[in-house]
Amino acid sequence: QVQLVESGGGSVQAGGSLRLSCAASGRTFSRYDMGWFRQAPGKEREFVAAITGSGGSTGYADSVKGRFTISRNNAKNTVYLQMNSLKPEDTAVYYCAAGPIRTIVVLTIRGYDYWGQGTQVTVSS
8 A cells, every 4th residue: 555645735826836745655666656636626637747667757738748847756755746837727636646557657547546635736816
């Protein structure tokens, strides 16, 4: 089992930046692909970004490409989401997730088995 705890959310003005962190329990963090998802009020949870266990492959939703960067530090059991040029439409609860390691990143909710509790990101115009 993997336990995930997100941090780094908050309120920011449009154009600003935030860095989310997700700390994972356990000694086998590098054996999990990691993903970030988000859910806005009244909307379904959607994919944001993902990274393979080694960090060698990443994937992004079109809506965040060029603005968000996912990375991981396996020595610290942590995955990050650097969010730049934030827009009001980025407002959501952001969740990190862990899934079995694969050769390519998985972009769907079904690909992940463990989820954090989420952290709120609010972007004002």
